[in-house]
Amino acid sequence: MLEPLFIKKRNNFYRKLIGSGLEIGAFEHPAKLPENCSVKYCDVITREEAKLLFPEVNHEDLVNIDYIIDLDCGGLERFKDNSQDFIIINHVIEHIFDPVHALVECFRVLKPNGLLVMSVPDKRFTFDIHRPLTSIEKIFTRIKRVPKVVRNDDYLDILDYIAIKDVPIELRSKFTDKSEKVRNELLNLFMSRKEHLNVWIDETFQEFVEEVLSKKKIRADLVYKIDSQENEFEFFGVWKKLYSS
DSSP: OOOOHHHHHHHHHHTTOOEEEEEESOTTOOOOOOTTEEEEEEESSOHHHHHHHOTTSOGGGOOOOSEEOBTTBBTTTTSOTTOEEEEEEESOGGGOSOHHHHHHHHHHHEEEEEEEEEEEEOGGGSTTTTSOOOOHHHHHHHTTOSSOOOOGGGGHHHHHHOOGGGSOGGGHHHHHOOOHHHHHHHHHHHHHHTOOOSOOOHHHHHHHHHHHHHHTTEEEEEEEEEOHHHHTSEEEEEEEEEEEO
């Protein structure tokens, strides 16, 4: 099977990585790293749980998980400060209730000059195309909630803006059913699968990261990027940690 264009573009950068690091949420697309790299895989669920929740993915390609972590609960607390040469986190942060804390944790465990490799889908190339963008203000308001957990009503805009043609065939009848019972069933399904909670395009995601770096006084530079227009799917960026204060 031919590799998608966005995977080929990622691989061009992965060849530059050295040392040891973490990949969070690799799922069925782990980074192809050089032989001089070692990596530990982290995820919020086990491989077996992923098979049950996501029947549509190729189960043979799912990675074996070294550490179960939840970036919304505890995060990377098992890892020491300044301990990793790189962290790879592709198509994860858009699912997270508190992406601010997730970024802070990633930069905490990176060594000085360590690299945070992140990609997020640009909504213009996904089923999110008609959903409203998630503003920085909305994220910073949401993360003040107590308890800090996702609610099924956080996904209401999926029901209102996703086109039927983009809905899996087995769910289409439910999407056309406007009864409260069925809508709640769908919302609970979205919550269990941790569907996209944050919706970005290239520019708004970069603005969000820069806002977090500024507010949390984290020194890091964007040293490499591939825009979604180039790979027809995602924003791919690499931030180098300088120092924190």
